[in-house]
Amino acid sequence: MLKALFLDMDETLCDTTGANLKALNQMAEKAAEIFAGQLDAHELSARYLKGIYRELDDRYRSLLLPVTDEEAFRLQLIELIVQDLGVIDMPADAPRLLQSTFDESRTAFFDFFAGMGDQLLQWRKQVKLIVITNGPEFSQVVKVERVDMSRYVDHIIIGGQEKEEKPAVSIFEKALKLAECESEEVLHVGDSLSSDIMGANNAGIRSLWVSHGESRTGHAAVPDYEVETPFEFIALVNDMLDS
Known part of the structure; x- marks a missing residue:
């Protein structure tokens, strides 16, 4: 019997990609205003997004990692990107203006996928x-x-x-204690094979992968269930709870 749902947030419950794309456009507009044609503003914002998700080449890794202060990391990341795009002398407040533009815009646009909030309220009446x-x-x-x-x-x-973060077993064990459930009474839903599905597998918890059209060919993590979109995951969970 299903007694609890463990749920990833980004790209499972909430449209993070949509918010990111809108924030990137706002950041690029601010960069174009600051640098007035001195660099490719959209390239700057695209590199910044990759950087905050730690998609860094070896040079950037050596200069920026490990991260002890996330805000300082992001400001330094912007400085390095701007320099690599050919601007040596930049306004002193440029990194902070760009970073705050991205963060404030992403926060403003961040939201649940359509209908997800109402569905969570319904599920909460049935399971943890x-x-x-x-x-x-x-x-x-x-x-x-x-x-x-x-x-x-x-x-x-x-x-x-x-x-520790996902896929560490410890974070799932903490969730099990909070839910007051055994692993076989839980379904974990997420979009990442390497963190969500691998972590659930390691913890002995059934998993549902929201693929967003990605292939899992060659990946070691195998989900118990697989759907392509958050809307399909809603339907599948409802079927489980109704059965």
Whole structure:
């Protein structure tokens, strides 16, 4: 019997990609205003997005990692990107203006996928709901607050506030204690094979992968269930709860 749902936030409950794309456009507009044609503003914003998701080449890794202060990391990342795009002398406040433009815009556009909030409220009447989201406290707390997540679920676990993030078993064990459930009574839903599905597998929890059209060919993590979109995941969970 299903007694709890463990839920990833980004790209599972919330349209992070949509918010990112809108924020990138706002950041590029601000960069174009600051640098007045000195660099490719859209290239700057695209590189910034890759950087905050730690998609860094070896040079950037050597200069920026490990991260001890997320905000300082993002400011330094912008400085390096601007320099690599050919601008040596930049206004002193440019990195902070660009970083705040992205963060404020993404927060403003961040929201649940259509219908997800209402569905969470319905599920909460039937099972325990626990969000387990990876990412730094710097970015994840504002997202959680933006959608008022605590109104929709019973508990929220932010990886950046824990000793380990997904796929570590410890974070799933914490969720099991909060839900007061055994592993076989839970379904974990997420979009990442390497963190969500691998982590659930390691913890002995059934998993549902929201693929967004990606292939899992060659990946070691095998989900118990697979759907392409968040809307299909809603339908599948409803079928489970109705059976």
